[in-house]
Amino acid sequence: MSTQLPEQVDDESSADEVEPQPEAQERRLQKKRDRAAEQERQRQAEEAEKALDDEDTYHLKVFRYDPEIAGKKEPRFDDFHVPFEKGMTVLDALMYARDTYDSSLTFRHSCRQAICGSDAMFVNGSQRLCCKTQLSDLEEPVRIEPLPHAEVVKDLVVDMEHFYDQMEAVEPYFQTNDLPDGELEEQRQSRENREKVKMSTRCIWCGACMSSCNIAAGDNQYLGPAALNKAYRFTMDEREGEEMKQQRLEILEQEHGVWRCQTQFSCTEVCPKDIPLTEHIQELKREAVKNNLKFW
Amino acid sequence: MSQSYNRGRIEDFGRWREFSAGMWAWVFHKFTGWVLVGYLFTHIAVLSTALQSPEAYTTTIQSLESLLVVRILEVGLLAVAVFHILNGLRLLFVDLGLGLESQDKSFYASLLLTGAIVVASVPTFLAGVFG
Amino acid sequence: MAERYSSFERGGRRWLWQRITAAFLVVVLAFHFFLLHFVHHADEVTFAMSQGRMQELTYFSLMILFLLTATFHGVNGVYNALVNQGISGTRKTAAKLVLGLASVVVIVQGVRTALAWAGGVPI
Amino acid sequence: MHEHDVIVVGAGGAGLRAAIAAQEEGADVAIVSKLHPVRSHTGAAEGGINAALREGDSWQDHAYDTMKGSDYLGDAPAIETLAQDSPEEVIQLEHWGMAFSREEDGRVSQRPFGGLSFPRTTYAGAETGHQLLHTMYEQLVKRGIEVYDEWYVLDLAVSDEPEPEDRSCHGVVGYDIQSGTIEGFRARDGVILATGGLGQVYDHTTNAVANTGDGVAMAYRAGVPIEDMEFIQFHPTTLPSTGVLITEGVRGEGGILYNEEGERFMFEYGYANNDGELASRDVVSRAELTEVNEGRGIEDEYVHLDMRHLGEERIVDRLENIIHLSEDFEGVDPLEEPMPVKPGQHYAMGGIETDENGETCVSGLYAAGECACASVHGSNRLGGNALPELIVFGARAGHHAAGRDMKEAEIPTGKRGDWEAGDVDTPVEPGDVPGTGAGDAVADGGAAASDLDPDELVQRATERTQVRIESLLDNEDGRNHAEIRSEVQESMTQHVNVFREKEGLKQALRDIREAREKYAEVGVADQSRTFNTDLLHTIETRNIIDLAEAITLGALAREEFRGAHWRKEHQERDDENWLKHTLLSWNGGSPELWFKPVILEGEDKRYEPKIRSY
Numbered sequence A: 001m002s003t004q005l006p007e008q009v010d011d012e013s014s015a016d017e018v019e020p021q022p023e024a025q026e027r028r029l030q031k032k033r034d035r036a037a038e039q040e041r042q043r044q045a046e047e048a049e050k051a052l053d054d055e056d057t058y059h060l061k062v063f064r065y066d067p068e069i070a071g072k073k074e075p076r077f078d079d080f081h082v083p084f085e086k087g088m089t090v091l092d093a094l095m096y097a098r099d100t101y102d103s104s105l106t107f108r109h110s111c112r113q114a115i116c117g118s119d120a121m122f123v124n125g126s127q128r129l130c131c132k133t134q135l136s137d138l139e140e141p142v143r144i145e146p147l148p149h150a151e152v153v154k155d156l157v158v159d160m161e162h163f164y165d166q167m168e169a170v171e172p173y174f175q176t177n178d179l180p181d182g183e184l185e186e187q188r189q190s191r192e193n194r195e196k197v198k199m200s201t202r203c204i205w206c207g208a209c210m211s212s213c214n215i216a217a218g219d220n221q222y223l224g225p226a227a228l229n230k231a232y233r234f235t236m237d238e239r240e241g242e243e244m245k246q247q248r249l250e251i252l253e254q255e256h257g258v259w260r261c262q263t264q265f266s267c268t269e270v271c272p273k274d275i276p277l278t279e280h281i282q283e284l285k286r287e288a289v290k291n292n293l294k295f296w
Numbered sequence B: 001m002s003q004s005y006n007r008g009r010i011e012d013f014g015r016w017r018e019f020s021a022g023m024w025a026w027v028f029h030k031f032t033g034w035v036l037v038g039y040l041f042t043h044i045a046v047l048s049t050a051l052q053s054p055e056a057y058t059t060t061i062q063s064l065e066s067l068l069v070v071r072i073l074e075v076g077l078l079a080v081a082v083f084h085i086l087n088g089l090r091l092l093f094v095d096l097g098l099g100l101e102s103q104d105k106s107f108y109a110s111l112l113l114t115g116a117i118v119v120a121s122v123p124t125f126l127a128g129v130f131g
Numbered sequence C: 001m002a003e004r005y006s007s008f009e010r011g012g013r014r015w016l017w018q019r020i021t022a023a024f025l026v027v028v029l030a031f032h033f034f035l036l037h038f039v040h041h042a043d044e045v046t047f048a049m050s051q052g053r054m055q056e057l058t059y060f061s062l063m064i065l066f067l068l069t070a071t072f073h074g075v076n077g078v079y080n081a082l083v084n085q086g087i088s089g090t091r092k093t094a095a096k097l098v099l100g101l102a103s104v105v106v107i108v109q110g111v112r113t114a115l116a117w118a119g120g121v122p123i
Numbered sequence D: 001m002h003e004h005d006v007i008v009v010g011a012g013g014a015g016l017r018a019a020i021a022a023q024e025e026g027a028d029v030a031i032v033s034k035l036h037p038v039r040s041h042t043g044a045a046e047g048g049i050n051a052a053l054r055e056g057d058s059w060q061d062h063a064y065d066t067m068k069g070s071d072y073l074g075d076a077p078a079i080e081t082l083a084q085d086s087p088e089e090v091i092q093l094e095h096w097g098m099a100f101s102r103e104e105d106g107r108v109s110q111r112p113f114g115g116l117s118f119p120r121t122t123y124a125g126a127e128t129g130h131q132l133l134h135t136m137y138e139q140l141v142k143r144g145i146e147v148y149d150e151w152y153v154l155d156l157a158v159s160d161e162p163e164p165e166d167r168s169c170h171g172v173v174g175y176d177i178q179s180g181t182i183e184g185f186r187a188r189d190g191v192i193l194a195t196g197g198l199g200q201v202y203d204h205t206t207n208a209v210a211n212t213g214d215g216v217a218m219a220y221r222a223g224v225p226i227e228d229m230e231f232i233q234f235h236p237t238t239l240p241s242t243g244v245l246i247t248e249g250v251r252g253e254g255g256i257l258y259n260e261e262g263e264r265f266m267f268e269y270g271y272a273n274n275d276g277e278l279a280s281r282d283v284v285s286r287a288e289l290t291e292v293n294e295g296r297g298i299e300d301e302y303v304h305l306d307m308r309h310l311g312e313e314r315i316v317d318r319l320e321n322i323i324h325l326s327e328d329f330e331g332v333d334p335l336e337e338p339m340p341v342k343p344g345q346h347y348a349m350g351g352i353e354t355d356e357n358g359e360t361c362v363s364g365l366y367a368a369g370e371c372a373c374a375s376v377h378g379s380n381r382l383g384g385n386a387l388p389e390l391i392v393f394g395a396r397a398g399h400h401a402a403g404r405d406m407k408e409a410e411i412p413t414g415k416r417g418d419w420e421a422g423d424v425d426t427p428v429e430p431g432d433v434p435g436t437g438a439g440d441a442v443a444d445g446g447a448a449a450s451d452l453d454p455d456e457l458v459q460r461a462t463e464r465t466q467v468r469i470e471s472l473l474d475n476e477d478g479r480n481h482a483e484i485r486s487e488v489q490e491s492m493t494q495h496v497n498v499f500r501e502k503e504g505l506k507q508a509l510r511d512i513r514e515a516r517e518k519y520a521e522v523g524v525a526d527q528s529r530t531f532n533t534d535l536l537h538t539i540e541t542r543n544i545i546d547l548a549e550a551i552t553l554g555a556l557a558r559e560e561f562r563g564a565h566w567r568k569e570h571q572e573r574d575d576e577n578w579l580k581h582t583l584l585s586w587n588g589g590s591p592e593l594w595f596k597p598v599i600l601e602g603e604d605k606r607y608e609p610k611i612r613s614y
């Protein structure tokens, strides 16, 4: 903290203090008032503009919360009116709102093309990737909240640690005991087998599925649809070999593994990558049963 | 994950409206399952009056059956059982990996069919109680 | 990390039996309902009629099987639901015991009743 | 303070590979990344990875194609290293389980790509980068390599000897985004920068919002030379509202470009009478912009790419993902309407100057991936050559940093080999704005006195960064960075785009100067320490300004037309005067321009510049 600066002024009310203020502070306050006035003018101008063409703006209701900031400790919804342009996504609208109205509006985003998986949120009552959701497909007001059933860090940002833990609990890496000997020799994989695992490899770790699953919400230990899908991706990969498959099924068969899934399908419905999650989980259940039958 | 964050009353209310078909199916299946076990237990209890004497059994059953509430409860039971059966079938298919794409449609179908069967059997169930 | 889930249990068998019993129950329950509510009206039910049916070996064994499967299916279903709800430790053990006991009671009671009707195992 | 042998900054393809390599050498390695690894922009790559794997192909051919594609501005040792190492690295990925597309016989598939003499682009559907990134992250999990995710690296701890070549790097300063704490990371053996692209310098880009070129800017300010910054690749078909890339495949299949009048301008205005829509990326990009500039663009912004005549069946069969991209990101159903497209920034050929082992002229500091410039791509990158660059040079940097014995590098870094001073006539003084009171917020170069021991040096750098952050947060009512950022982006897109002319470039420098002045008053409105993205974006904007300036300076200096760099006044490639790399060093707050010759001497032959014609 740079201590040379005059004591920070918290809000405008301290301007009525009787004590004469140092010049620098007075200037600062003046600047602040000017800014406030300008902002007010801007706001009014915007308001006027909005009134003019209401059809061309979209009304967002955005969840706000910050454990540190006085006015935001109690969660609330803020309204933003964002001018609409053709092709605008929910993420575009959020970015506009942040850059134009309130720079403290916080959310994760990066790729803007549904590949980094950072911006899964709860939009108008379902888990969606904001960058992949056209505003024009939504009813107004567009209500944007952080993913349900996850700890909120701030505004629209949730804590993903638990999700990552589950993903990493299923030994999410390729393991095999028989690599080819020859130099520059790849492992062969049939086209059919690659097709079989293809969809499962598309997961972008957005967490939408996990957030939508009631079972995962109630059971912290449940591996959850995404992790099970990750396990599916390896269990079904013929290159790993039978022995590994055995080991994988043992992980999946644990109490909080595949059996927890109650085929609610909401994971499948929200997955932005269209991964047939329920189908994969069900197939794993059958594999597990088949596997057990062998020992009878 | 389970610490569903309390976002205040602003959003708690009405969350159920955001449930999708599969979730409703789950809720109903659970509910009907529980009702059915409950019924299984009472059913055996009622039936076991037969252990006392044949007459005790016949009178218990017949006096119960003459009550309108019991008849209505029976219709309810039918509804519950039919839904549980139909949705159970749906779930069995899901377990076999069949027709997963139309899981929502099959849920609605179970509901409709349950309704139809129940309505159709109301006369049979209520027959005699008014007479 | 996988080790965190040390409550290792092969849920597979119970899962499979839940399905097998369900498949069986579909048929028997439908039959049961149909027989006792549509063919014979419930209010016409008398001890004698039940007795008549029960003395039939096939019907008797079907009903015993019905009782067993339904109890397993129902009780196992309830147990699953509780576990899914997240009960663990002693509460889980307690649930297991109580449900197990309840099943035994229902089955014993049911079998006794059936025997009372049939007047002994119908051979 | 955290302490590790090797610290890798960034967790995209390059960073992950570097970390694995360092661990293979037995080092205790940690990754520090502002995004969780799987969120890195490597995931967005679609096309594929070039590697000479098959009978009939050879690394020599791959090297030759790359050199030709670079328009003879690539350095042969780097290019040959890329071509030699990539087969092994790609097979390595396969052994790690990467889900490549397969041939009937079960081997990995390869396809033809522009500029390649052999179909050597190994791919996994239209999602090669995604598969690569995830496969590598899986290996990271398997090896238990530590990741500080959502930690933003703010600065490097570099000693401050007068000459950059004498400096050494001992760690970095990180900011925990979740909690707002600032901590030092001491690296005993080396720091590897793998921070990816800088597309956010432009307002329309295929790059992620996180691609703000932080690594390049940090290294630059620490005195490390940055190379060939003027070479920026633009992709001709990106969606106007988001910059999402529409693959060349659409034009390959027969998609047609129309202007507002419905004219097939590639032919009607003679931009490419032979190839039409299939002309090379830069030709098509310039044609599109000319249309827009001459008033024939739609909404004065874009042109139409129409593929409806191909018929639904063919489109669904071959270009299905394009339908989804267009619908999801632009709200246009390409089966019903033509898709709007315009050129967008795509790739930065330049970056932190390194040798073929990934090392910079500052000892202990490495760079790999898009942020680095070992000079593989020269003035133009071939499709499918960036991903192999990540794994080849990521691995080499990791191995070298962790102490593996490697062949002495042939590419000299810093002012160690031949070099010549450069000069460029700028309308305003580039570099820091002196006396603006921006103080620590724009501190440069060497973090601390060179006689400090490494721990103290990192400590000192950490404290300095803390002061800088506090001063940004203190200035609650300062200017919002967003406005400054978008002014820079707009100016860059207007003046330092596919078209570059002297006056425009100068105007850009003036605009950047203005932005710097405004940035001196910047502040952070969000006072929270928790997940303060306002603060982070404000810091990134500074990097964007520095890099925008570097790109523009390079573009103004280079008076020729080579590869992606087009100059209105200089319409020819000039091998006589310009077979040399542009370098910029940040010297006490002001950029110094110099040049070094291109190395065309390969392992067993010299690459003679030929006319590039395709």
Ligand SMILES: Cc1cc2nc3c(=O)[nH]c(=O)nc-3n(C[C@H](O)[C@H](O)[C@H](O)COP(=O)(O)OP(=O)(O)OC[C@H]3O[C@@H](n4cnc5c(N)ncnc54)[C@H](O)[C@@H]3O)c2cc1C
Pocket (backbone or CB within 6 Å): D009, D010, D011, D012, D013, D014, D015, D032, D033, D034, D035, D036, D037, D039, D040, D041, D042, D043, D044, D045, D046, D047, D048, D049, D050, D128, D129, D151, D152, D153, D154, D194, D195, D196, D197, D206, D207, D208, D210, D211, D214, D215, D245, D346, D347, D368, D369, D370, D371, D383, D384, D385, D386, D387, D388, D390
């Ligand atoms: C749409 C698109 C398609 C492409 N297609 C192809 C293709 O088909 N073939 C091909 O070869 N190439 C392709 N490319 C190019 C190639 O994908 C990129 O050049 C490459 O992925 C860059 O990888 P990287 O590891 O250098 O950086 P990135 O993957 O961008 O990773 C950067 C990492 O650095 C971290 N980071 C950044 N700044 C900081 C900081 N200050 N502190 C801490 N961490 C930081 C980020 O969190 C991230 O983890 C494509 C690029 C794009 C945009």
Ligand code: HEM
Pocket (backbone or CB within 6 Å): A262, A263, B029, B030, B031, B032, B033, B034, B036, B037, B040, B084, B085, B086, B087, B088, B089, B091, B092, C018, C019, C022, C023, C025, C026, C027, C029, C030, C070, C071, C073, C074, C075, C076, C077, C078, C080, C081
């Ligand atoms: C007649 C055909 C029946 C079918 C097809 C059927 C099917 C099923 C299936 C498939 C399940 C498992 C759901 C899951 O785990 O995801 C289930 C659960 C259950 N069933 Fe049945 N069932 C039938 C009859 C019965 C009967 C007669 C009873 C009562 C004794 C019963 C009680 C239950 C209970 C309590 C559950 C658990 C519900 C829960 O999850 O809370 N079912 N049923």
Ligand code: SF4
Pocket (backbone or CB within 6 Å): A202, A203, A204, A205, A206, A207, A208, A209, A210, A225, A226, A229, A270, A271, A272, A273, A274, A275, A277
């Ligand atoms: S499975 Fe789908 S919804 Fe779940 S994390 Fe992966 S991409 Fe997201």
Ligand code: F3S
Pocket (backbone or CB within 6 Å): A212, A213, A214, A215, A216, A224, A225, A260, A261, A262, A263, A264, A265, A266, A267, A268, A277, A278, A281
């Ligand atoms: S929502 Fe949950 S219950 Fe199963 S099908 Fe999906 S994991």
Ligand code: FES
Pocket (backbone or CB within 6 Å): A109, A110, A111, A112, A113, A114, A115, A116, A117, A118, A119, A120, A129, A130, A131, A132
């Ligand atoms: S921003 Fe990357 S998935 Fe939406």
